[in-house]
Amino acid sequence: MVVFQSCLFAYILYLRACSASDNGWNAKIPKSVLGLSGSCVVIPCTWDYPSQGKTYKEFTGIWYKDSPDLPTISVDEEVTSQREVTATCVVSHSCPSDPPHLTWSHKGTTTSHSQLQEDGQWKLTSSLTFTPSREDHNKHLSCAADITPAKTVSNNKKLKVKYPPYNVNVQSKSQVKENESIELNCSSDSYPPVHSFQWFSSTGSLLESRSTYRFNNVTRHTEAISCTATNTEGKNSSGPHKLNVLYPPEIKTGSSCDSETPIVCVCIVDSNPPSEVKWLGPSSTFPSSSVEQNGSLTIFTLQGWLGFPDTVHCSASNSEGNSVVTLSVPHHGLIIYLVVAIGAFVVIVVVISVCVAKKRCGQRPAQSVLDVKNDHNELKTTPKSNISSQEQQNNELYTTIEEPDQSVYKNFECDDGYPSCEQDEDEAVYANT
Known part of the structure; x- marks a missing residue:
């Protein structure tokens, strides 16, 4: 700080020396010194004065404030997407012991160096090496110089990034009725702008070479179509575009x-x-x-x-x-099904009826001898074992009626009215006169 004050004092001495040079005062300083506001400044100077046995111990300094220069950014006017590029940021200062701190708005690799210039100035240069993308197109690349914690100056430059067509799309109405006409447009995002459009069928046949294509009398069978856009950096194509055709x-x-x-x-x-x-x-x-x-x-x-x-x-x-x-x-299949179903139902009913009949007849008590008498005749029944010899001669069971006009004698029947019942051999009853 003493050196700084001394230099400022030298500037005052220089003014005085100009008016009192005859007395032996002489000072040499730069015609101008550029300093950053809020930063230190070094003014190189030398002076001569007649001491006459005297020593000066006190000095008076004068400060002059000014706005600092903005950083200067250098980068190519146009850069290419996915290709590495280097940008530089330069700021002048006069305080080598505490130079400004430079920062970039874009990620990348940075290097810095400071160089002494004429008239006591220093030039601080920061280099940024980065790979731009299409998202950086028309974005600002900024460089900021932190002079003090409370003082920052910055500058920026707009990037122009070249990239091939991106997001190629076929645009049209959302739907079209069958037998109507429709116009399609091909659009894309690119820099520089697209200079060529081509339309292709789903089989790869070239249909048209302009940005629009018109379909006449579309049908439900109209094939899909695609568009290819080309610029100086390359080309890209849309996906197949199928029309939404409405039909009954x-x-x-x-x-x-x-x-x-x-x-x-x-x-x-x-x-x-x-x-x-x-x-x-x-x-x-x-x-x-x-x-x-x-x-x-x-x-x-x-x-x-x-x-x-x-x-x-x-x-x-x-x-x-x-x-x-x-x-x-x-209906022939259904008729067969109904006939089979009805037949099966009838069989089931008959089987159930026979089983019920058998069960009831099997529960009737057996009789071995039954005597029936009246005033006009006498009916006797004899067990089967006593008439076996008669069965061998006549081979049948018969009944003799003495007075046919008064009574009839029959074989026994079941209570349910069935014409015959099956009974065990020992339970059978044979009737005769």
Whole structure:
């Protein structure tokens, strides 16, 4: 600080020396010294004065304030994306013991060095090596010089980054009706701007070489299209662009009803937007059993059992129109099923009836001898074991009636009215006169 004050004092001495040079005073200082506000400054100077045996111990200094110069940034006017580049930031100062601190707004590798200039000035240079990207295009590259903790000056320069076409897109209306026309536009983000556009079909055939393309009389079968944009840095293409074509329902020929049990009817509808389907009978409407969507195709399924009509109508509709098809319902499979079911039911009923009858007859008590008498005749029954010899002669069981006009004697019957019952050999009763 003493040196600084001494130099300032020398400046005063210089002014005095100019007016009192005859007395032997002489001072040499630079014509001008550039200093940064808030920083130190060194003013080189020398002086001569007649001492005459005197020694000066006190000095008076005068300070002059001024705004510091801004940093100077140097970088190429145009840089290329993904290619390394170096930028420099230069600031002048006059305090080598406490030089400014330089910082960059972009990430990269930095180096700094300070160089003494004429008239006591110093030049601080910071170099930044970085790799720009397309995101840096039209962004500002800044360099800031921290003179003191409370004083900072900065400067910036806009970057021009060259990069090939990016985000190539085909733009059009969101939807178009079948048989209408539509115009497509190709757009991209690039620097420098695109100088060439090309349109290609899905098979790679070149269709047009300009930024727009027009489709006439589009249909649901119109193929996808893509666009390629080119500039001095390269080229890029959009993805396939498929038009959203609106068209009414078309019921496919595969729609039919089968003869399986249960009956299954399928209605296959091609439409955009997807259709709603109603199943119509002679006097009623049936809901779909299931609906399956596969792209523009919708498969509607209807299942039915007894009482299914001979024909059903599949009615499909959307915002563009409607379509109806009549499906015949084959019933021979259902008739066979009904015959088999009814036959099985009859067999089950007969078997159950026989089993019940057997159970009831098996519980009736057996009789070995029964005597029935009246005033006109006498009926006797004899066990089977006593008439075995008679069975061998006559080979039949018979009944003799003495007075036919008064009574009839029969073989015994079951209580339930069945004509015969099976009984064990020991429980059988044979009747005769």
